[in-house]
Amino acid sequence: MASILTRIMLPTPPSLYVNYSSLITTAVISFIGLSEAFGSHLGYSKFFNLGSQNQNYRVKLSSRIGMLLLYTPSFLAALASLVLLLPHHKDARFLLLSLALTIHYFKRDFEVLFIHKYSGGMALGSAILISLSYFSSTAHLIYFHYKLYPTQLGKNQHDNQQPNIDMKYIGVLLFLIGISGNFYHHFLLSKLRKNGEKEKSYKIPRGGLFGLVICPHYLFEIIEFVGFCFISQTLYSFCFTIGTIFYLMGRSYATRKWYLSKFEDFPKEVKALVPFVF
Incomplete structure (x- = not known):
């Protein structure tokens, strides 16, 4: 398994920050997913009113505003990489990565504004947590590639x-x-x-x-x-x-699990x- 990974991954520089941030990212996101499976939900969509004993004390955003908060910072970060960094990093892989991330988050904002129909709401705390997670991961995906794998000759031992x-x-x-x-x-x-249907009609x-x-x-x-x-x-x-x-x-x-609890004919x-x- 390790030999396969070394063949398909770019050489990893001896950087504690790169290694630890990679491992921490995996652990944190995986833990949140495990928490979701066991009933501790992030407060948005149909799960807004589940998994918290302090619902009355949570600041509630409209779903549209909350979802825009989730995706827009990451969209701007990805777009900035195309405008500001790409001219200094003329590499096909970096171009494809930045472009794909920009399209991904543009599409998410487009859906928020023109496609999605909303129910429930979004807890401000969940919106901030998810937004920071998306922004951090997007920035790190871009930054690590830009900083550690430059294409200009003479920058460091990982050139090209x-x-x-x-x-x-x-x-x-x-x-x-x-x-x-x-x-x-x-x-x-x-x-x-x-x-014309009720807002929370599922x-x-x-x-x-x-x-x-x-x-x-x-x-x-x-x-x-x-x-x-x-x-x-x-x-x-x-x-x-x-x-x-x-x-x-x-x-x-x-x-x-939620659908099974709500619909006998699921x-x-x-x-x-x-x-x-x-």
Whole structure:
């Protein structure tokens, strides 16, 4: 396993900050996902009123404002990397990574403004926590690649190094599949609540892969993040992707459990995240 990773990852510089931030990122995001699975939910969407004994004391944001707070800082960070850093780092891998991140968060803001239909709300504390997590991971993905793998000759010993197995174009393909599938299933979810229906009217999703898993939008989001990982091929991107997978597994498990509790006719064969498996 270790030999495979060394072949597909860019050489990792002997930096304690890189190594520890990678491990801490994996541990923290995975822990949040495990907490979701065991009922300690971040306060947004259908889980806003679950998992907290101090609901009356939480500052509540509208879902739209909260979701914009989640994604906009990361979008601006990714966009800034294209405008400010790319002219000094003329490398295809860095261009693809920055562009993919910019498109990802632009698409999320677009969905917030024009696609999603909202219920519940968002706790301010959860919004700040998630926003900082997204912003930190986006900034680190960009910074580590820009700082540690420069393309200008003479900067340091890692100049122009490439992994033994170049995965960046496979990463682009996975990113495009993931972002398309994620958008499509978000669109299907937006059609569940018609105009004039009660704000908190929930239905069992239909269409697409909803007949197999209750969270296909999370499945395609994982494919997106695997795409980021393959484009970047750094230790941090690998660790962040592992953490994200565990988080979305926990969130999807909690979502399926919620649907089972709300709908007696929820089809038991519909899994949480991976068709026929989980």
